[in-house]
Amino acid sequence: MVLLLQYTLLFASVLILVALGGCFSEHSGVINLGLEGIMVIGALGGALTLKYIDPSTPKALILLAVLAASIVCGVLYSVLLAVACINLKADQTLVGTALNMLAAAAATVIVKSINMAENPDNVSSTVQYMATKKALVKNIGSFQFNWFMLVALIMLILAYIILYKTRFGLRLMACGEHPQAADSVGINVYKMRWAGVLISGMLAGIGGIVYITAGVSEWKFEVGVAGFGFLALAVMIFGQWKPINIGLAALLFGFFRALSNVYSGFDFLAALNIPGSVYNMMPYIISLIVLAFTSSNSRAPKAEGIPYDKGSR
Amino acid sequence: MNNKEKQSFLSKPAVQSTLAALLCIVIGLLVGYVALLIINPKGATEAIITILKNYFTYPSPKAAMKYLGNTLVKAAPLLMCALSIQFCYQAGLFNIGAAGQYVAGAGAALYCALALNLPWPICLIAAFVAGGVFGIIVGLLKSYLNVNEVISGIMLNWIGLYSVNMLLSGVKETASPYTVQLASTNPGALLPSLGMEKLFSNNKYVTIAIPLAVIIAIVLKVILSKTVFGYEIRATGIAKDAARYSGMKEKKNVIITLFIGGALAGLGAAFLFLSGYEQWSVTQSSVPSMGFNGIAATFLGGLDPIGTIFASYFIQHITSGGSYLDKNVYPSQISDFISAIIIYLCGFVLFFKLHLNSYLRARNEREKQKPIAKANKEEGGKN
Numbered sequence: 001m002v003l004l005l006q007y008t009l010l011f012a013s014v015l016i017l018v019a020l021g022g023c024f025s026e027h028s029g030v031i032n033l034g035l036e037g038i039m040v041i042g043a044l045g046g047a048l049t050l051k052y053i054d055p056s057t058p059k060a061l062i063l064l065a066v067l068a069a070s071i072v073c074g075v076l077y078s079v080l081l082a083v084a085c086i087n088l089k090a091d092q093t094l095v096g097t098a099l100n101m102l103a104a105a106a107a108t109v110i111v112k113s114i115n116m117a118e119n120p121d122n123v124s125s126t127v128q129y130m131a132t133k134k135a136l137v138k139n140i141g142s143f144q145f146n147w148f149m150l151v152a153l154i155m156l157i158l159a160y161i162i163l164y165k166t167r168f169g170l171r172l173m174a175c176g177e178h179p180q181a182a183d184s185v186g187i188n189v190y191k192m193r194w195a196g197v198l199i200s201g202m203l204a205g206i207g208g209i210v211y212i213t214a215g216v217s218e219w220k221f222e223v224g225v226a227g228f229g230f231l232a233l234a235v236m237i238f239g240q241w242k243p244i245n246i247g248l249a250a251l252l253f254g255f256f257r258a259l260s261n262v263y264s265g266f267d268f269l270a271a272l273n274i275p276g277s278v279y280n281m282m283p284y285i286i287s288l289i290v291l292a293f294t295s296s297n298s299r300a301p302k303a304e305g306i307p308y309d310k311g312s313r
Numbered sequence: 314m315n316n317k318e319k320q321s322f323l324s325k326p327a328v329q330s331t332l333a334a335l336l337c338i339v340i341g342l343l344v345g346y347v348a349l350l351i352i353n354p355k356g357a358t359e360a361i362i363t364i365l366k367n368y369f370t371y372p373s374p375k376a377a378m379k380y381l382g383n384t385l386v387k388a389a390p391l392l393m394c395a396l397s398i399q400f401c402y403q404a405g406l407f408n409i410g411a412a413g414q415y416v417a418g419a420g421a422a423l424y425c426a427l428a429l430n431l432p433w434p435i436c437l438i439a440a441f442v443a444g445g446v447f448g449i450i451v452g453l454l455k456s457y458l459n460v461n462e463v464i465s466g467i468m469l470n471w472i473g474l475y476s477v478n479m480l481l482s483g484v485k486e487t488a489s490p491y492t493v494q495l496a497s498t499n500p501g502a503l504l505p506s507l508g509m510e511k512l513f514s515n516n517k518y519v520t521i522a523i524p525l526a527v528i529i530a531i532v533l534k535v536i537l538s539k540t541v542f543g544y545e546i547r548a549t550g551i552a553k554d555a556a557r558y559s560g561m562k563e564k565k566n567v568i569i570t571l572f573i574g575g576a577l578a579g580l581g582a583a584f585l586f587l588s589g590y591e592q593w594s595v596t597q598s599s600v601p602s603m604g605f606n607g608i609a610a611t612f613l614g615g616l617d618p619i620g621t622i623f624a625s626y627f628i629q630h631i632t633s634g635g636s637y638l639d640k641n642v643y644p645s646q647i648s649d650f651i652s653a654i655i656i657y658l659c660g661f662v663l664f665f666k667l668h669l670n671s672y673l674r675a676r677n678e679r680e681k682q683k684p685i686a687k688a689n690k691e692e693g694g695k696n
Contacts, residue, residue: 090663098657101653296459
């Protein structure tokens with residue numbers, strides 16, 4: 001039971017972070033389908049930091065270094081999306097998809113080359129971080145508290161405050177609703193959209209490292225992050241682009257995802273003899289059902305997905 | 314005069330698409346080359362040549378022919394996935410679910426062939442229908458419940474993967490996670506080759522799938538450009554509301570488009586798995602990349618069925634070429650990396666065309682203005 005709670009909170013943290021990322025980007029008017037790819041690159045940055053940092057470094061420092069590396073990688077990678085979608089007015093769906101594929105390929109190539117350089121016989125795409133991973137968690141009884149859970153909570157509160165209580169947040173949302181109107185009162189739409197995309201890169205980058213350090217102490221980068229970036233988008237839609245609702249939606253999805261990790265630990269679930277694949281499918285099926293019920297009267301930002309052109313009205 | 318001809322040549326859409334595609338390829342290869350240089354500068358030049366040469370690495374023409382066959386065997390399903398995405402894109406739908414529809418097709422074809430012992434035409438139809446059903450789900454969700462087709466497509470990719478893994482775990486080999494060999498279990502389900510294997514040094518995997526895929530591409534081209542249905546699909550893609558206003562049933566069109574798209578991807582999977590070239594691994598935990606590479610092929614092909622034929626071949630060519638790299642120095646995924654760069658660059662194609670056109674227009678204007686200005690000047694001189 002404790003394990004279920006622990007994994008639910010962990011996966012919910014991932015979903016909260018990434019969905020908030022999507023939320024910032026979409027409120028500024030850019031659909032970020034590249035979240036999945038940004039997660040992979042953020043995860044790569046964090047994982048390599050964990051691999052190379054000296055395990056005797058103070059735990060707080062390890063945590064901060066990992067966080068910083070993931071953020072930097074995520075933000076830098078999201079620049080690719082921002083340039084293409086905001087300045088060059090490219091198709092946002094296409095660029096997002098390209099970024100997902102590019103991230104998977106690039107991460108595999110990078111990890112493999114590092115592994116091969118160390119040992120020519122090691123052609124796997126796995127990064128191990130057994131020793132340093134302990135810095136990220138703290139045992140409270142049998143519950144393993146992960147510091148990233150706290151990070152997610154802080155980000156959730158911050159997102160609420162920024163979006164609804166600050167000038168920046170309200171201006172950001174104006175750019176996603178009616179960019180022409182925003183421009184007419186002197187808001188720089190391009191700048192705001194850049195901000196939205198870069199914030200989403202930061203949050204998705206953190207989400208990536210949380211995902212790959214959840215429960216395991218090595219990660220095979222060929223696998224990517226198994227559609228979690230898209231699950232986060234489903235969470236965001238279910239949460240109607242509002243931070244608090246996103247938090248609640250993430251808990252629901254996190255629960256179903258956690259179930260596939262720990263179902264064998266429950267006697268009554270194990271007795272049902274349902275194949276593991278069914279549990280693996282669960283989050284995706286739930287999200288399809290949820291999307292079917294919530295998409296028809298969606299509160300999506302009005303101008304999302306449409307490149308802003310100063311010359312058009 | 315000569316200048317004018319050149320202008321009209323450059324402003325032809327087909328020429329522009331080809332130019333843009335070539336530009337994407339060149340930049341993509343350059344970036345890939347830089348990546349190879351970073352990994353290991355010594356063999357980088359040789360490595361990029363290996364990728365480009367693919368089967369020409371073999372010295373004897375006979376062996377090269379055989380491995381050309383292998384590349385074609387995998388290019389056919391890639392072309393089908395690309396056509397699926399391309400067809401849906403015409404209706405304004407981004408069918409990223411092609412990967413899942415491909416998986417569904419593979420599951421249906423292999424289940425019919427291995428568990429039910431059915432002959433190949435039935436297996437093909439099963440794959441067609443299974444892929445189509447996966448497409449229809451996306452279509453229904455999109456047109457009636459306004460669900461973003463990209464997100465529902467991705468969800469269905471994973472649902473399809475796990476379902477097919479479950480479905481096919483009954484027909485796998487006992488010692489390995491792969492499904493049993495088609496040739497030994499049910500040879501009647503193998504696609505016929507009609508003697509084409511002779512052309513490719515007895516490569517038994519070369520089947521009617523390859524010409525069939527090309528024919529389907531041509532048929533799609535005709536449907537899109539010459540029929541009312543094709544016109545309606547393109548109209549729906551360009552302006553949904555205008556299409557509805559002029560009496561087209563845009564909801565029905567969305568669903569039919571996704572059915573056809575899904576069926577194409579499903580058929581593509583059957584083209585690969587019924588050739589016996591590959592077996593399905595029931596423990597695989599990631600969606601096969603075929604459907605995603607299809608995105609690369611379709612955009613590289615300038616969103617045109619005929620262009621897509623060449624683009625699919627090229628993408629498969631470098632993907633196969635990647636497997637000839639020295640595995641202890643370079644990861645073979647460098648080909649995927651190059652493909653991904655190419656797709657990213659394809660995002661800029663529209664931008665490129667826009668600027669090329671406005672440049673051409675501006676030049677045209679200048680050319681026109683010149684004689685007038687000259688005439689004005691002369692007139693001014695007279696007064």
